[in-house]
Each structure stands twice: as C-alpha cells, then as structure tokens.
Amino acid sequence: MRERARQLPATDPNRNYLIDQAEGLRTSFGDSSLTELGPMTQEQLNGLMSDEIAGLVRLEAELPPLREPLSVPEGSQTRLSQEGGLMATEGTEITDAQGNVGERSHPLEKHGPDAAEHWQKGQARTNRSGIGAKFTDRAVMETVTAQAIEVNQPGIRTWLDGNPPAGTRYALPRYDPGMGNLGEGFFRNAEGNIVPLPPEMPLTQVQVVLISTGQAPPARPCIIHTVYPTVAGY
Structure with a gap:
C-alpha cells in the first residue's frame, strides 16, 4: 500500500x-x-x-491501482506524443473551408489498448493492406508516436509552411522504433477470412497521420488524426 x-x-x-x-x-x-x-x-x-x-x-x-511496469526499453521513459498526450485532441472534428465536418480524430478509440475488437476486424476487411491493428500498451503508443513526429519534423514543417487548408491530412513516413512487436490485430488472408495476425507478421512499424486545423500558432496548426502499428511491407 x-x-x-x-x-x-x-x-x-x-x-x-x-x-x-x-x-x-x-x-x-x-x-x-x-x-x-x-x-x-x-x-x-x-x-x-x-x-x-x-x-x-x-x-x-x-489509493490508485498499482501500476504495471511499462513495456518500454530499460533506461527510457514515456514521452507524450503532443502537449496533453493523445487524449488532448482525441475526438476532434475539423471543419474544412466548405463547412464540411470531417471524421473525428481517433487514435485511442480505434487503435489504443482499449479499442474494441470490431474496429480492427473491420479495418482488416476493408483496408487495402488487409490489416487492422491496435497498440497493446498506452505508454509505448505515446512514446513511439512522439518519436515518429520528432524524426519527421522537417517534412512536417515543410507541409505546414504550405498553409494546408483545414482538414488536409498528412501521412508521415512509417517509423520503426526498433522495439519489436507493438500490438495485436487481424489480417485478411488469401481466402478472404479475417484471422488474428500470426507471429510471422509482427507489428514493428508506426503510421502517424496528421490533419491540418487551418489555424496559426499559438493554436495547434495540426493535430494527430490517427496512429496505428503496422507490419513492414504491408
């Protein structure tokens, strides 16, 4: 205690x-x-x-529940993906110049450790890659998202310097944090069946998608629209 x-x-x-x-x-x-x-x-x-x-x-x-050890490499520490973490902009809807309200940002809802299984199965059924996945550790999810954004800062700055209209998405190049498998999910096999991802298809890479808010600093010029673990080569 x-x-x-x-x-x-x-x-x-x-x-x-x-x-x-x-x-x-x-x-x-x-x-x-x-x-x-x-x-x-x-x-x-x-x-x-x-x-x-x-x-x-x-x-x-x-007292709060006793926390489990974080699944991050020894000597490292959790980093927030952005000020306030992923939750800070979760569920945000961006309205474009034509007044259309876009899809809500959903990294945690669809790809966080507590995401419902039907999200991953639905993505495996419809995604071109045939994969639908989520992270299994929130601390790892925050940390690798922060790392992916950091290493892609030059490209992000160039994108924002072009004043992308509100609602414009920018998919960062995939990032491999070198931590091995990052999550779990489902895969659409050759027969079209949705099955759990096999061990030979580890989720070692991170895909971050940003979306422009159309605002200038000190407001957030962009937010994290989604982030998910994925399999190299898919």
Missing part, C-alpha cells in the same frame, strides 16, 4: 499524506506494537483489529 502511495505524482497534494497514513497503519498494526500494549482480552484485541482494518479499508479507497 505504501508503494501505491509513492507512485502518485510528486505534485499530488495528497501523496505525502497517504504515504504517512500507510506507514502509520503498518507501524500500529505490527506485532511489536501489539506486544507493547501488554495483556489484552479477546474483546479488546477484536476491537483494535476492527479499528485497524477499517483504517486500511479507508486508505485503500484513496
């Missing part, structure tokens, strides 16, 4: 309080502390245990 409290951001005003509370409960409920209280009746012991258990339950409700 102390470990979960320590995982809170250092800027969280509740972090130190929760760490102290967890440590206090551990100390007061330890065997040595019970011994120091001297002889107790069973009723007294039951009462003390009830108080301590109630304290643990209250503290448990205040």
Whole structure:
C-alpha cells in the first residue's frame, strides 16, 4: 500500500499524506506494537483489529491501482506524443473551408489498448493492406508516436509552411522504433477470412497521420488524426 502511495505524482497534494497514513497503519498494526500494549482480552484485541482494518479499508479507497511496469526499453521513459498526450485532441472534428465536418480524430478509440475488437476486424476487411491493428500498451503508443513526429519534423514543417487548408491530412513516413512487436490485430488472408495476425507478421512499424486545423500558432496548426502499428511491407 505504501508503494501505491509513492507512485502518485510528486505534485499530488495528497501523496505525502497517504504515504504517512500507510506507514502509520503498518507501524500500529505490527506485532511489536501489539506486544507493547501488554495483556489484552479477546474483546479488546477484536476491537483494535476492527479499528485497524477499517483504517486500511479507508486508505485503500484513496489509493490508485498499482501500476504495471511499462513495456518500454530499460533506461527510457514515456514521452507524450503532443502537449496533453493523445487524449488532448482525441475526438476532434475539423471543419474544412466548405463547412464540411470531417471524421473525428481517433487514435485511442480505434487503435489504443482499449479499442474494441470490431474496429480492427473491420479495418482488416476493408483496408487495402488487409490489416487492422491496435497498440497493446498506452505508454509505448505515446512514446513511439512522439518519436515518429520528432524524426519527421522537417517534412512536417515543410507541409505546414504550405498553409494546408483545414482538414488536409498528412501521412508521415512509417517509423520503426526498433522495439519489436507493438500490438495485436487481424489480417485478411488469401481466402478472404479475417484471422488474428500470426507471429510471422509482427507489428514493428508506426503510421502517424496528421490533419491540418487551418489555424496559426499559438493554436495547434495540426493535430494527430490517427496512429496505428503496422507490419513492414504491408
């Protein structure tokens, strides 16, 4: 429980309080502390245990779930794909010069770790590549998207210098972060059946698609329309 409290951001005003509370409960409920209280009746012991258990339950409700280790290379750290991360512009609809409202941006909805399976199956059925895939780790998704955007900055600047109209999409060159398989998905085989991607088709590359907002800085001149893992050569 102390470990979960320590995982809170250092800027969280509740972090130190929760760490102290967890440590206090551990100390007061330890065997040595019970011994120091001297002889107790069973009723007294039951009462003390009830108080301590109630304290643990209250503290448990205040703590976030214990995080799993990130699936990123040792020594690296998670990077946000943009200010505020992918969620900052998820679901944004861009209206073009003719007043047409475009498709919502959807990197997380369709390709994030929590994306519904029907999205990938539908993409495998209709995509020219025959592949529909998603990332299986949100931290990895953010990090490799940030890397793909960084290495393609010259091309992005050239594209934006041309003042693309609102709603114009720009697919970055595919990026291989060198991390092996990045996700899971489905594939349309030679018989036209939609099947899970086999091990010999790892999702090692990242495809980022930007879309112009038609706005100038300090507003975002473009946002991430979508990003997904894909198989080299498809």
